[in-house]
Amino acid sequence: MTLHLAVALEGTGWHPASWREPEARPTELFTAGYWAGQVQEAERGLLDLVTLEDTFAIQSSRPFEPDDRTDQVRGRLDATLVAARIAPLTSHIGLVPTAVATHTEPFHFSKAIATLDFASRGRAGVRVRVSSRPDEFALVGRRTAPTVGSAGSVSAGTREELFAEGVDWIEVIRRLWDSWEDDAEIRDAATGRFVDRDKLHYIDFEGPQFSVRGPSITPRPPQGQPVVSALAHREVAYELVGKACDLGFVTPMETADIAGIKAEIPNEPLVFGDVVAFLDESAETARDRKGRLDDRLGRELISDARVFVGTPAELADLVQEWHGAGLDGVRVRPGSVDHDLVRVTRGLVPELQRRGAFRTEYEADTLRGLLGLPRPADRYAA
Amino acid sequence: MSRKQIHLAAHFPGVNNTTVWSDPASGSHIDFSSFEHFARTAERAKFDFLFLAEGLRLREQNGVIYDLDVMGRPDTFTVLAALAAVTDRLGLAGTINSTFNEPYEVARQFASLDHLSAGRAAWNVVTSWDAFTGENFRRGGFLPKEKRYSRAKEFLAATFELFDSWRGDEIVADKETGEFWRPTGDFAIRTDQFDISGRFPVPRSPQGRPVILQAGDSEEGREFAASGADAIFTRHGTLEAGQAFYADVKGRLAKYGRDPEDLKILPAATFVLGDTDAEAQEKARHVRYQQVSPATAIKFSSSCGTGTCPTTTRTARCPRWTRSSGRTRSRAAAPACGCTPTRSPRRTSGGSWPRPSSCPPAR
Numbered sequence: 001m002t003l004h005l006a007v008a009l010e011g012t013g014w015h016p017a018s019w020r021e022p023e024a025r026p027t028e029l030f031t032a033g034y035w036a037g038q039v040q041e042a043e044r045g046l047l048d049l050v051t052l053e054d055t056f057a058i059q060s061s062r063p064f065e066p067d068d069r070t071d072q073v074r075g076r077l078d079a080t081l082v083a084a085r086i087a088p089l090t091s092h093i094g095l096v097p098t099a100v101a102t103h104t105e106p107f108h109f110s111k112a113i114a115t116l117d118f119a120s121r122g123r124a125g126v127r128v129r130v131s132s133r134p135d136e137f138a139l140v141g142r143r144t145a146p147t148v149g150s151a152g153s154v155s156a157g158t159r160e161e162l163f164a165e166g167v168d169w170i171e172v173i174r175r176l177w178d179s180w181e182d183d184a185e186i187r188d189a190a191t192g193r194f195v196d197r198d199k200l201h202y203i204d205f206e207g208p209q210f211s212v213r214g215p216s217i218t219p220r221p222p223q224g225q226p227v228v229s230a231l232a233h234r235e236v237a238y239e240l241v242g243k244a245c246d247l248g249f250v251t252p253m254e255t256a257d258i259a260g261i262k263a264e265i266p267n268e269p270l271v272f273g274d275v276v277a278f279l280d281e282s283a284e285t286a287r288d289r290k291g292r293l294d295d296r297l298g299r300e301l302i303s304d305a306r307v308f309v310g311t312p313a314e315l316a317d318l319v320q321e322w323h324g325a326g327l328d329g330v331r332v333r334p335g336s337v338d339h340d341l342v343r344v345t346r347g348l349v350p351e352l353q354r355r356g357a358f359r360t361e362y363e364a365d366t367l368r369g370l371l372g373l374p375r376p377a378d379r380y381a382a
Numbered sequence: 383m384s385r386k387q388i389h390l391a392a393h394f395p396g397v398n399n400t401t402v403w404s405d406p407a408s409g410s411h412i413d414f415s416s417f418e419h420f421a422r423t424a425e426r427a428k429f430d431f432l433f434l435a436e437g438l439r440l441r442e443q444n445g446v447i448y449d450l451d452v453m454g455r456p457d458t459f460t461v462l463a464a465l466a467a468v469t470d471r472l473g474l475a476g477t478i479n480s481t482f483n484e485p486y487e488v489a490r491q492f493a494s495l496d497h498l499s500a501g502r503a504a505w506n507v508v509t510s511w512d513a514f515t516g517e518n519f520r521r522g523g524f525l526p527k528e529k530r531y532s533r534a535k536e537f538l539a540a541t542f543e544l545f546d547s548w549r550g551d552e553i554v555a556d557k558e559t560g561e562f563w564r565p566t567g568d569f570a571i572r573t574d575q576f577d578i579s580g581r582f583p584v585p586r587s588p589q590g591r592p593v594i595l596q597a598g599d600s601e602e603g604r605e606f607a608a609s610g611a612d613a614i615f616t617r618h619g620t621l622e623a624g625q626a627f628y629a630d631v632k633g634r635l636a637k638y639g640r641d642p643e644d645l646k647i648l649p650a651a652t653f654v655l656g657d658t659d660a661e662a663q664e665k666a667r668h669v670r671y672q673q674v675s676p677a678t679a680i681k682f683s684s685s686c687g688t689g690t691c692p693t694t695t696r697t698a699r700c701p702r703w704t705r706s707s708g709r710t711r712s713r714a715a716a717p718a719c720g721c722t723p724t725r726s727p728r729r730t731s732g733g734s735w736p737r738p739s740s741c742p743p744a745r
Binding site: 115139 | 403404412413414418437438439440446447449450451452453454455456457459460461463464466467468482483484486487490491493494495497498499500517518519520521522553555557560561562563564565567576577578579580581582583584585675676677678
């Protein structure tokens with residue numbers, strides 16, 4: 001089984017104090033060159049894909065409302081547009097921006113990701129996110145925000161509805177990608193027809209939150225179906241991954257967690273494990289650096305994912321252990337991106353290559369190809 | 383005295399009957415390489431900007447998809463962001479609908495595009511109201527026709543408030559003191575169409591806001607342009623009509639506290655070039671024959687004199703065609719809104735052709 005590697009790009013890194021590190025370039029966060037440089041570095045490391053984090057509202061340290069912290073990175077650019085800006089500057093790596101399904105139009109996003117697939121010549125994906133933050137609902141004002149209970153979360157019923165809408169949203173973008181058959185454009189001079197309208201399809205989706213008629217205004221993208229992914233921590237999200245996605249990102253704390261997580265995801269999509277990584281040439285240096293970052297944060301880093309502090313070779317051990325336990329790959333979240341990303345691409349990757357566990361050159365031109373996923377037939381094709 | 387400089391924009395062709403798709407040289411209308419080639423060519427010639435039209439539903443006639451013209455477009459924002467990577471100076475103008483979008487999201491996208499292109503974003507604001515297009519969106523056909531421009535005005539004003547919610551000096555990023563930013567971006571907007579609040583997440587972009595373009599020729603469209611656009615497209619191709627249009631729209635600016643030079647007027651034309659006038663005329667004739675295939679001619683003739691748009695939607699008529707004067711009608715071969723003319727285009731002198739780019743896709 002092939003081992004896959006991804007990197008999750010988020011600001012100056014996943015540690016909230018990472019922007020204060022000597023190598024960090026916080027003032028460049030809103031420039032194209034910053035993101036292009038990170039993705040080109042990931043491509044030099046032959047990684048399968050990068051994901052680009054996004055939230056609909058501005059970042060917050062509180063899960064359900066904005067904060068007024070001044071000591072962390074705030075402000076961001078639209079992830080899909082960042083991915084598109086980078087597409088012509090890269091040639092092999094998959095580009096997977098985050099989309100917030102709850103507040104966006106599936107019709108717009110379907111053509112956006114299809115267009116990213118055209119611009120990258122078959123390297124587009126999307127990571128779908130469901131939002132239950134009341135402050136994100138207020139940004140659109142289209143519908144009533146869910147109530148956050150005293151426990152600091154929305155009710156199980158609300159959560160289920162929002163995730164069901166997420167599944168519907170994915171169903172619509174997928175149907176729209178297929179709404180033009182690959183050979184719909186015929187340019188038949190004899191009959192004067194540019195398209196064969198029998199190969200264009202209404203999708204006629206009807207759901208509780210939206211109905212979409214179709215077809216898309218954008219032809220079927222190069223991959224047919226760009227790669228759909230989601231991060232999942234719990235049952236409703238595992239279900240969304242299994243029902244609707246090609247790829248899921250999960251957060252085992254221990255290797256022993258992996259079998260149980262996989263058992264909760266139906267239909268066997270690809271599953272990558274997330275790990276927040278602080279990498280240095282010696283484990284002691286890494287621990288010191290992580291300690292310095294935590295001091296600046298004022299507490300130890302809390303993460304939904306396993307936090308790894310050590311050498312690239314030690315991380316390679318963990319990656320192989322997780323791979324052996326049934327994960328298809330690992331998505332590294334660099335603790336401090338300007339420090340840790342190169343230790344992934346120039347430390348972890350060569351180590352895995354020495355062990356014969358990771359590719360030494362790109363073997364495919366599309367993201368589906370890198371992930372070993374076939375180009376799917378069009379669901380509407382006769 | 384220095385000479386007045388002309389502004390040039392290039393409209394990416396396609397999605398109408400004027401593109402001669404049967405010619406192998408016409409190339410793909412969806413591959414990124416076509417857009418890249420077009421953008422690089424325009425930039426090499428030092429054009430001000432490239433322009434993309436948009437229509438959010440495939441055109442139909444009599445309830446079936448209209449199959450004779452080029453169809454299929456990329457997503458506007460996404461392709462413009464990608465083009466920012468292969469150009470350095472060219473303006474990147476996209477048509478974005480104010481009916482089937484939300485101001486927070488559009489402001490976020492335009493501010494992002496402006497950052498990612500280092501200050502080259504432009505927005506052609508268009509309106510629509512029809513339930514036909516609405517069938518592709520969450521809200522459906524929610525907007526009464528008479529509210530389309532009031533929604534557009536409220537939409538544009540809301541995005542301006544969001545763009546201006548950051549002054550531009552808030553990001554401090556002082557590694558020593560640990561101060562990243564001075565919190566800003568708060569907004570609360572309550573109008574007839576919108577009830578939104580929160581904090582805008584994109585720092586002030588290089589231009590502050592995108593350049594605003596407008597294309598509607600109706601009374602409301604002209605007023606909308608006068609109230610807030612930086613440039614207006616026009617289809618008036620004769621000197622006389624152009625002067626009348628110029629005087630009319632420039633005359634509307636004062637009541638918005640704007641000066642005549644605050645609104646640029648960009649007339650549209652299609653050019654067929656040759657080494658001699660005769661050669662240009664001959665090429666133009668050839669192009670015209672190619673543009674109207676026998677099948678297209680039948681579609682045109684079947685709608686002649688009805689005053690309705692042959693490729694109209696099932697639920698809406700094309701407002702411009704039913705409203706336009708005969709002269710205007712004849713000047714535009716096929717507006718990107720999806721309508722085709724009730725008379726075929728007329729050639730003007732010097733081998734230049736009136737046509738669809740003269741009719742950007744406003745409704």
